[in-house]
Amino acid sequence: MRIGIDVGGTNTDAVLMDGARVVSSAKTPTTANVSEGIAKAMRKVIADSGIDSAAIDGVMIGTTHFTNAVVERKRLTPTACIRLGLPATVCLPPMVDWPQDLRDLVGGESHLAHGGHEFDGREISAYQPDEVRDIAVRIRDAGLDAIAISSVFSPVNASFEEQTAEIVREAIPDANITLSSEIGRIGLLERENAAIMNSCLRGLAARTVDGFKAALDELQIRAPFYISQNDGTLMNADFAKEYPVLTFASGPTNSMRGAAFLSGLRDAIVVDVGGTTTDIGVLQHGFPRPAALAVDIGGVRTNFRMPDTYSIGLGGGSLIQSEPLKVGPQSVGYELTSKALVFGGDVLTATDMIVAGGSEVIGDVGAVSGLDADLVAATQARIMEMIAIAVDRMKTSATPVPVIVVGGGSILVTGEIEGASEIIKPEHFPVANAIGAAIAQVGGECDRIFSLAEMNRDDALNQAKAEASERAVNAGAAPESIEIVDVEEVPLAYLPGNATRIMVKAIGDLAGAPPSVSSMNGGN
């Protein structure tokens, strides 16, 4: 059995699962000391199920704790950055695009050194070990031990970053080092930003992960525990201490993965209707489709693959205007339960219109009985039209696809959605995030530029797939369970020679874990 936990800003949710079955679930407030809330939620799901804690095989935790540390500018360790690429990149030194307050906190100490590669693997300049040794000594003398190392085109060749780490360790044996090639993809500033953030979060990560461990010990759970990453896969506790930055945006990913699991679908659109907004995302092979654009975290640009979601201003609390009819984007938000007509308030909301239409019985139905029936019908039609347009925008072809509707505001979906082959409203949605964490697998990625003038396309693709699979195995996947879930090829514009960027993602089941829950669920 597995426990999945989602630590959000407001609530900590837990779910106990036996294979594909949800045995028990709990929702508790998130506590200042995250571990206390986790312990409380776990205690509740174990008590409700009546099982022995020895029956638990694994605990999977999704948390926004590290994202919040960056956003709130708290608990960050001063970090130095070494970038290899001279004589290139001088005009934009590390942290150049960071907000000043965050740069001041993290220290802003950066060094440029020779090295780096071209897109085709040639060296930009010869690597100079003595130069790096001098920099390492200066960092040590400045009293820093958190260090991020980046190198131009390190996703193509990481050797200079690795050599630099060795040299730094000679000067600073306990150095906390992050290599950009282990974290990000092409886009030097964004990848380097992520590496610096990772190093400055490691201190917090060690304390937090130890706190999780203590919470498990307290409940006498001996099973290993894992932390969810932004792409919906897991890392083990030691890996999480090393790469806290990989937890960014794991929340929406877990929610979509949970929706996939609850519905049993691997390819579908997920419509998450909340109080103020509706977020639409796409599941491909059971994982969220990633966004193409750069993502800001606390004002810093990174290139993590975040789920590609599209939001519209429609939710249970959306204000309704007649003449002309308008639904949202203004909303009463979390005050729905005091301001909506059915809850004794005086504001006409989308929820009131649904209740007036008779498809749901919520609060005081009498409060909306006098509403104009035509307006009610027109509002419901408008809501469905808004959802249909948003769903269509996220589709990749005109073929109808299944739509999974989740979220507290899912009562707003009252009819058919144009372009949807079916509409599914699964059970247990309130804890979909925690379920998404519980069912997660492990993965690996490859993102490189290949010259198809020198290598044929099949060889390049195979090489990329092999690298992604190897990384998945290194992250803890059982080799026999590895599956390639995503392949993307982008030819480079304005460049002869057929240079093509190939991105591949592989996933597999945790080695030693029970068989994949998603395969037990039968996929689609």
Added chain:
Amino acid sequence: MRIIDEAVLEDLALGAAVLGTGGGGDPYIGKLMARQAIRDYGPVELYTLDELDDDDLVVPTAMMGAPTVMVEKMPNGDDIVNAFLSVGKYIGAPVKATMSIEAGGLNSVVPIYLAARLGVPMVDCDGMGRAFPELQMVTHTIHGISSTPFAMSDERGNTVLMETISNLWTETFARSVTVNMGAMAMIALYAATAAQLREAAIPGTITLAEEIGKVVRRARLEEDEPVETIRGAVGGFLIFKGKIGDVERRTEAGFAKGDAHIEGIDDYAGQRLQLSFQNEHLAARIDGEFKVTVPDLLAVLDVDTGEPITTEGLRYGFRVAIIAIPCAEKWRTSKGLELVGPGYFGYETDYVPVEERYG
């Protein structure tokens, strides 16, 4: 004379994306470079062509190569300075100012970096009024201004100087040297006097990009008919609103080409627009018939937010408004159309100015 400071730069980069007609490279790295140089060396003076003396020599600067590489191997900064100074040294006369050769996309802001660093002014004009994929596709070529002396520099300190018999030959040689330099080079070319530029360049395009940027920024905040506001600011015509269906892509001779098929919505329901692109949006056919082609500009905007959509960003399901913008008059001459007309890009149709069909 006006001043380009950080605030102007932000708007300029935003507007340049509209003039980029789907290509020209993301201005982000260029904008960061220019911003850092403005912080380190102070703001840049922007002169109109009329404010220069006839004999003042202007040398445009730009980045050439793959924008995808530039986000990874950023320039040194000395490279663009080397290219710029090499052209001046070769000519043997003092250079008064720099300018943008391409107001659409990344190269609208790259010269600001150089101008701030060297304390030289920039001139409010460019050679395209938009973005185009090749070096010879500038109004300078129409007016017989040579790309020679052409300088291209890498971050190592290498500078390649070229004398060629035509601007097309410069493009041919420069493209392969760019690959040797790591798929990206900083270039300086098309040296000309202010008197020549009053004939040959497209005036006011830096200010135009800034104005468009202001409109886009305000539209983002106010959500008040952004597409219509942008259309007004660029003096363009709304030719279509629709939903993107199939997008076909292919790579030919180093260029990313393709077609997007867009189904009409609202007033355009029942019609079908085929948008053809090669790094930039080049031609639009409605129900099989050419309606807008190069050199007129095609801006593809998100129908709700007015955000410009690049050729790489065209995706099924996006609802877009397509705005056609009249190109500079210089492109409508027989020499201009020979360089960048529909025939050069392989479209078998005569060029008809957009305002003749939609005005």
